[in-house]
Structure formats: structure tokens, C-alpha cells
Amino acid sequence: MGEGGRPFVHLNCAISLDGRLAFAGGKPAQLSGPDDRARVQRLRAGSDGIVVGVGTVLADDPSLRVHWELLDSPAGRNPTRICLDGRGRLPERARVLDGTAPTIVATTRAATRRYPAGVETVVAGPGPAVDLGVLLADLDGRGFRRLLVEGGASVISSFLRAGLVDLVTVYVAPVLIGGASAPSLMGGPESHGPTDWVELAREGLEPLDEGVLLTLRPRRVRGPPSRQGF
Ligand SMILES: NC(=O)c1ccc[n+]([C@@H]2O[C@H](COP(=O)([O-])OP(=O)(O)OC[C@H]3O[C@@H](n4cnc5c(N)ncnc54)[C@H](OP(=O)(O)O)[C@@H]3O)[C@@H](O)[C@H]2O)c1
Known part of the structure; x- marks a missing residue:
């Protein structure tokens, strides 16, 4: 359980050495090696829900299912896919x-869109951004205890700036992407100085594949939360 009647929120992503989540323009990059991919599948398998933003769906079209074959494990329950x-x-x-797996679309009162039968919707606030506090309270009420937030840059920013993250793991690949349009780990509002940044405390650092895995906990959040301005 996370803080204050909401699920525990684990944020995980893979970045290049220069902090990029993807190639220029958001083109997907396979940054993880085999051991990191298996680690992510274990995280998914141990989660009740996997959260991504619609930007990631538009860029990557992920299935967000557990790839049991990477775990040498018989197929089990797939967590719920939650798309903002x-x-x-x-x-x-x-x-x-x-x-092929349970799905919840988190939307807002600003949207009129209908989704296929079998897809649940949670209307979280007036919009245009999904109100994460409302969403997490709703998920808590549905019995979700552990969420894995996978990205992308805007969603990572919103969760961190709202102080809604309990644990962060980042796989850092020894590659440099460069340029101006490749998204970095955290999108959202600009930081103009240390009063705006998000501070994390390092809990672990281990070699993994050709890169390193960092485990961190958010320390404190300063500056305005970015509910509407991600
Ligand atoms: N390397 C990795 O581990 C990894 C993992 C995931 C994604 N990625 C990369 O990340 C990139 C996508 O990142 P992105 O920033 O463009 O998209 P994103 O964070 O996946 O989605 C952002 C979109 O979600 C919607 N949204 C609704 N409520 C929100 C809220 N409260 N906070 C934030 N977003 C909210 C908004 O669209 P509406 O206004 O239309 O609702 C927003 O534009 C892709 O290049 C993908 O390949 C990399």
C-alpha cells in the first residue's frame, strides 16, 4: 500500500546515458538488454495495474501484457492495463x-469518446489532464494495491511532481542518443532552479546487462504540481 489510501506506485523506465527515453521525435528505442527485459516482466507480473499515457500508446503501441516466456514461467494473470x-x-x-487483458481507460469530463465493450473507464476530473489523485483513489477502491507506471515522459513528470511515486527504478543503457527532440526521462514543466526539481534518494546501484540499474525513492517535491500543465 502506498500513502494515504492509494496503491503503492512503482515507476520504472529505461533511459540512455543522456537521459533519453526514445529516439528523435519519440521513435521507440530498445534500451534494455535481456536481463532488464526479464526484470520488467517480473515487475509487471507482480503489479495489479500498468499505467501509461496515450503518448506512449501512439508512439509504441505496447501490449502491456506479461511476456511469461521471458520468465520461464507458465502463463499467469495479466495485470490491468491503465491508459491515461x-x-x-x-x-x-x-x-x-x-x-486480451483487462483494460481501464482513465479519461476526463472533457472527453466524449466511447471505448469498446469490456474496456472500463474512470472519469477522473474535468480535464484536459487526468486528475491522478482521483484516479488513484478510484483504483484503490477497486482493490488495486500495486501499480507500475511505465511512462512516458509526461506521465512520469505528472506522477513525480504530484508526489505520487513510492519507488523508482531506472535502467541506464550505455548509449548516447543526443539531439533536441528525443524525449528525456521527465517531460512536463521547465525547472528553473533547485526549487523546481524533483529530488530522489539513491537506494541501490547495480550492474545489469551492459548498463546499470538505479533504485531510488522520491525525497521531496517542490514547485507546483503539474496536474493541468504536464
Ligand atoms: N524508455 C522507456 O522506458 C519508455 C517507457 C514508456 C514510454 N517511452 C517513450 O515515451 C514517449 C512518450 O512520452 P510522452 O510524454 O509523449 O507521452 P506519455 O507520457 O505516454 O502520454 C502523455 C499523454 O497522456 C495524456 N495524459 C492525460 N492525463 C495526463 C496526466 N495527468 N499527466 C500526463 N499525461 C496525461 C495526455 O494526452 P491527452 O491530453 O490527449 O490526454 C498526454 O499528452 C515515447 O517516445 C515512448 O517511446 C519510453
Whole structure:
């Protein structure tokens, strides 16, 4: 259980050495090696829900299922896929809507979009951004105890700036992407100085594949939360 009647929130992502989540323009990058990929599958398998933003669905079209074959394990329960789609941009043919695992779309009163039968919706606030506090309270009421937030940059920023993250793991690959348009780990509002940044405390550092795995806990959040301005 996380703080204050909400699920425990674990944020996980993979970045390049220069802190990028993807290639120029958001083109997906396979940054993890085999051991990190297996680690992420274990995280997914141990979660009740996996959270991504509609930006990640548009860029990567992930299935967000557990790839049991990478775990040498018989297939088990798939966690619920939770997509933040405040304005109804989720493509009809997105894999998260394919019915192969439970899916919740978190949307807002600003959206009029209908989703396929079997996909649950949570209307979290007036919009255009999904109100994460409302969403987490709703998920808590549905019995979700552990969430894995996988990204992308805007969603990571919103969760961290709202102080809604309990644990962070980041796989850092020894590659440099560079340029100006490749998204970095944290999008959202600009930081103009140390009063705006998000501070984390290091809990672990271990070699993994060709890179390193960092385990951190958010220390404190300063500056305005970015509920509407991610
Ligand atoms: N390396 C990794 O581990 C990893 C993991 C995941 C993604 N990625 C990369 O990340 C990139 C996508 O990142 P992104 O920043 O463009 O998209 P994103 O964070 O996946 O999604 C952002 C979108 O979600 C919607 N949203 C609704 N409520 C929100 C809230 N409270 N906070 C934030 N977003 C909210 C907004 O769209 P609406 O206004 O339409 O609702 C927003 O534009 C891709 O390049 C992908 O490949 C990398």
C-alpha cells in the first residue's frame, strides 16, 4: 500500500546515458538488454495495474501484457492495463484495447469518446489532464494495491511532481542518443532552479546487462504540481 489510501506506485523506465527515453521525435528505442527485459516482466507480473499515457500508446503501441516466456514461467494473470487518455485520442486499433487483458481507460469530463465493450473507464476530473489523485483513489477502491507506471515522459513528470511515486527504478543503457527532440526521462514543466526539481534518494546501484540499474525513492517535491500543465 502506498500513502494515504492509494496503491503503492512503482515507476520504472529505461533511459540512455543522456537521459533519453526514445529516439528523435519519440521513435521507440530498445534500451534494455535481456536481463532488464526479464526484470520488467517480473515487475509487471507482480503489479495489479500498468499505467501509461496515450503518448506512449501512439508512439509504441505496447501490449502491456506479461511476456511469461521471458520468465520461464507458465502463463499467469495479466495485470490491468491503465491508459491515461484525457481527450479521447486512443486509437481504436491500439493493442491495449484488444481485449486480451483487462483494460481501464482513465479519461476526463472533457472527453466524449466511447471505448469498446469490456474496456472500463474512470472519469477522473474535468480535464484536459487526468486528475491522478482521483484516479488513484478510484483504483484503490477497486482493490488495486500495486501499480507500475511505465511512462512516458509526461506521465512520469505528472506522477513525480504530484508526489505520487513510492519507488523508482531506472535502467541506464550505455548509449548516447543526443539531439533536441528525443524525449528525456521527465517531460512536463521547465525547472528553473533547485526549487523546481524533483529530488530522489539513491537506494541501490547495480550492474545489469551492459548498463546499470538505479533504485531510488522520491525525497521531496517542490514547485507546483503539474496536474493541468504536464
Ligand atoms: N524508455 C522507456 O522506458 C519508455 C517507457 C514508456 C514510454 N517511452 C517513450 O515515451 C514517449 C512518450 O512520452 P510522452 O510524454 O509523449 O507521452 P506519455 O507520457 O505516454 O502520454 C502523455 C499523454 O497522456 C495524456 N495524459 C492525460 N492525463 C495526463 C496526466 N495527468 N499527466 C500526463 N499525461 C496525461 C495526455 O494526452 P491527452 O491530453 O490527449 O490526454 C498526454 O499528452 C515515447 O517516445 C515512448 O517511446 C519510453
